[in-house]
Amino acid sequence: MTETILIIDDEPSVSDALKLVLEANGYDVTVADNGRDGLAESRKQRFAFVIVDLFLTDAYGLDLLKDIHQEQPQLPILLITGHGSPEVFASARNLGAVGALSKPFQPAEILAIITQNVAQPGP
Numbered sequence: 001m002t003e004t005i006l007i008i009d010d011e012p013s014v015s016d017a018l019k020l021v022l023e024a025n026g027y028d029v030t031v032a033d034n035g036r037d038g039l040a041e042s043r044k045q046r047f048a049f050v051i052v053d054l055f056l057t058d059a060y061g062l063d064l065l066k067d068i069h070q071e072q073p074q075l076p077i078l079l080i081t082g083h084g085s086p087e088v089f090a091s092a093r094n095l096g097a098v099g100a101l102s103k104p105f106q107p108a109e110i111l112a113i114i115t116q117n118v119a120q121p122g123p
Contacts, residue, residue, distance in 0.1 A: 003048035003118055004028040008038030008064065009080070010057045014103065018051065021107040026113075037057025042054030042068050047075060048118045053108070054088065062091055076117035080084035080105070 005027050009015040012033070019029045029058060030045065032038035035056045042050060054061035063076050072114040079092040084102035099113050 002028050003012075004030060005114070005118075006030050006032065006038065006041055006047045006050045007055065008032045008035065008041075008050065008061075009053040010034055011053070014053070017107075018110065021098075021110070022114075025111060025115045032043065035061075035064045039064060039067060042072065042075075047112050050077045052073060052079055053078060054079060054083060059095065062088070062095060065092060065097055076114075078110070078113055 005022055007015045007018050007029060009018070010033050015033065019031060022029050026111050030041055030047070032041050034056050039054070044120040052061045057065070061079055061088045063082070065079060068075065068077060073096065076098040077096060079097050080103060081088065081100070082103040084100065092118040098117050101109055
């Protein structure tokens with residue numbers, strides 16, 4: 001069974017690039033370009049992993065992370081941001097994130113975190 005990853009990011013350049021990398025590595029990908037749609041997607045489909053941007057047009061990523069984690073505590077969530085700080089990263093971990101990355105990041109960094117938290121995709 002192929003694992004599906006949810007990307008919640010309002011920057012098409014980021015979500016499109018992540019989608020390409022993840023699909024090339026065998027994952028199915030769903031993209032939500034705002035927090036409202038991301039939360040709705042997380043409720044209607046089973047995901048193996050979620051990537052959430054810190055600043056969205058309609059939501060604060062830490063609040064979204066908290067909401068998703070409260071509803072699905074076993075679901076690994078990664079926070080990504082162009083405005084990272086040690087405090088934000090610590091808050092993300094305290095709210096249940098498996099990690100946090102500052103933009104720009106390398107595809108290998110994301111893949112390593114996903115691999116640590118998700119079963120490898122199948123054919």
